[in-house]
Amino acid sequence: MSLRNILVISGGGFQGLGLIKALRAVTGTRILVGDCYAENVARYFSDAFFLLPLIKEEQAFLNFVLDLCERESVNAIFASTDYELELLARHRDTFAAQNVTVYVSNIPLLELANDKLLFYRWLLREGLPCLPCYTTHQDTNAAFPLIGKPRHGWGSRGLHILADRETTSAISIEENEDLVWQPCLKDFDEYSIDFSINVMGNISPLAFRRRIRSLGGFAILCEPYAPENIQSIARLTIEHLIPLGARGPMNLQILRAYDDTCWVSDLNPRAGTSMPLSLAIGLNPLAFLLTDGAVDSNFSNHSSVQGSRARTLRYLEERSIPDLQLNEVRGIVFDLDDTLLDQKAWMISKLELTWHEERAVLPERAVFLSMALQIIEEGNRAYLFDALCLQLGLDDTIRLRLIETYRKARPEDIPLYSDVPSTLYQLRKLGYRIAILSDNPPVSQRQKLDVCGLLPLIDTLVLTAELGTQKPDPHAFIECTRLLELPPDQIVMVGDNLFRDMRGSFDAGYRHSFHVQRAGAFFNFNPNLALRVSSVMLTCTTITNLNELFWHLTGVATP
Structure with missing residues (x-):
């Protein structure tokens, strides 16, 4: 599984947030933010943050960024502010020698x-x-009213409005030298x-x-x-x-x-x-x-x-980040479906392949997929083909054949959530040991993992069916601790099901759990209601994407 490693220079402020949001939408992108201020907003939305030297210390800055690009296998650089544009443009060839593309215009531009x-x-x-533009507000050709804009400014800052020639004395000679004038x-x-x-x-x-x-x-x-x-x-x-x-x-x-x-x-x-x-x-x-x-x-x-x-x-959004004190955590156990992989997208891909193979006995593609998706969305996925064949009037022989065709169907697309590859890669880079713990038939789950290419990014896999149990049985969670060679209190759980993933990890003694709530996933839990009926939520934090793990997991300390 290949990742694009993208470095956003001076990305700590609001300018950087815009770039990060755009990069986050490109699947397979790992976002690195570099800024001269250690505490900033954008670092909480990146996959990794690096404290940069000041740009005015040009050689130190350049050496640091070049070394960073080599260490982190950076593929491309974007600039957040005007301050670094010229420096990056001048050294474009130096970065190109390291196979790093600098997305900055040339000096003349x-x-x-x-x-x-x-x-x-x-x-x-x-x-x-x-x-028309004038170098002075006293130009005889100037047509009032005039607006004076800073030659090197942006936005609405530093603007001057002159209604007529009588008001020109309000602008000093020094101010005028840095302004360009146009009709207002x-x-x-x-x-x-x-x-x-x-x-x-x-x-x-x-x-x-x-x-x-x-x-x-x-x-x-x-x-x-x-x-x-x-x-x-x-x-x-x-x-x-x-x-x-x-x-x-x-x-x-x-x-x-x-x-x-x-x-x-x-x-x-x-x-x-x-x-x-x-x-x-x-x-x-x-x-x-x-x-x-x-x-x-x-x-x-x-x-x-x-x-x-x-x-x-555009509007501002507020987030509170609690101090969960997870410094001693060494391992992370992930659920698979609707945590790492979009289960509905996977099912629809397999259904499309099923329709292609069995279209002689099925209605047209759009009708078939629409019927199937309705059954899935209404929560009857375990009896999908039973319900389909009942609606379509198909006999049991065809039902069994459809099930077998579906099981063998192997999609080529990878329905991973876009934040998964970069997050797993970065967690491993930070020193965490990673496991996947999953229910559902082993053949199906191994097929998903094979297609998605996740196995190289994890240390171990536990399929509950192979243990003769299922979540929330704590024995399945303890098996993960055994294979990761870590005590339960050094492990956190990440999953989408409050009653299976969170309950099981709590009973197994895990240090903490993260409930990831994906848009459009099978489950849409209400954490506040869960808190009213279960103490599990006291050791659980709800997140909306895996990138938020880095708010709490900053790396395994070396002895």
């Missing part, structure tokens, strides 16, 4: 994007739509476009959105839509950027007056902080880069959510 005056002059030279529009819409350009110069699908509300320069409410003229201008502008070395994730902004006149206003040579708004409609610029432009599997059809009735919004 960075110089253009980081100076609004240079950018506006370039737009005008290229014949691209841009408002009264009524207009602002469109933001997220996109990426791969190393071959190919452009990803463009994610358009009209800003409805912004706060402190951050878009918080948008409409995922752009009229045709905005789309044409965006594509033309991006095509002109490619010869300058535009690469990696980027963001372009265009203004549109109510008379339909448009002007390019800003270019960000990195992923914008509001890129998650593009993810909300199924467009992921980073997936385009990491999958060699295989957009069919990474970009959804978002046409249905475009238009004046659709909205994308």
Whole structure:
């Protein structure tokens, strides 16, 4: 099982969170965050965090990152902020010698994007739509009111509005030197476009959105839509950027007056902080880069959510992280179905293969799969073929044949949850011993593990049926401790079933348990109700994805 190891530089802040969210959606990606601040938000959402030297200590910074790339087998680097762009661009070849792709634009493009005056002059030279720009607010050709933007700034910070020539004295000479002036529009819409350009110069699908509300320069409410003229201008502008070395994730902004006149206003040579708004409609610029432009599997059809009735919004979410004191933990036991593997997806894949083999006696594919999924979702999966054959009027001979065909069906796809490969890899790297403990028929479970390629990432496998029991029998959990060669109080359990996984591990004396609640899984437990009726929940923590294990499991201490 191969993993992409992706390093996000200066990724500790909100800029890094946007990149992490996009990377997390790309299956088989292990996310490493590097930042000069040890305590930061993004480290809690990465697979591993590394404290970096300050960027201004260039050689020390470069040496550390190069060594980190070698130690962690890094495949690609993304930049979170403007501060590291130029340094990474200058040393692109050094990283390439270690087979590390740096998704940062070339120096000429960075110089253009980081100076609004240079950018506006370039737009005008290229014949691209841009408002007139002036180096001083006292320019005789200036058309008031004027807006002064910091040449090297971003967002809405540091803006100056001059209503008329009489107010020009309010701007000092020093302030004016760092500003570029343009006519100040009264009524207009602002469109933001997220996109990426791969190393071959190919452009990803463009994610358009009209800003409805912004706060402190951050878009918080948008409409995922752009009229045709905005789309044409965006594509033309991006095509002109490619010869300058535009690469990696980027963001372009265009203004549109109510008379339909448009002007390019800003270019960000990195992923914008509001890129998650593009993810909300199924467009992921980073997936385009990491999958060699295989957009069919990474970009959804978002046409249905475009238009004046659709909205994308961002909001803050709060989490509390308790101190579980798990420093002595040395081993982790995982359940399989609906913890590591999407059981419903696996069943549907096998049913599709079953239909293909037995379609002569079955209704059309969509009807068959719809009937089967309804039975599965309504909780009758143990008697799936009994219920199917009853509904379809098929005799017992055909029922038995369908069951045998289903058992032999071997899907080629891997219905692992996207956080599984990177989490197991990182836990092993941190020194933990790992086991899988699973019910269900051994032949079925071994087939899943073989297809998914999980066995190389674990130390031992315990199938309860081979022990003549099933969870929550503590004997099955004790067998894991024996094979892991660890006492129960040095082991934690991770599973989706409060009454089987959590109860069994509690009775076996495990140190703690983690209840992972997957969207769309077979069980949707209410932890608060469980707490009312059972003391098990006192030694259980509910998580929404496996990455949250790293909030509590930070590594096995060496003697």
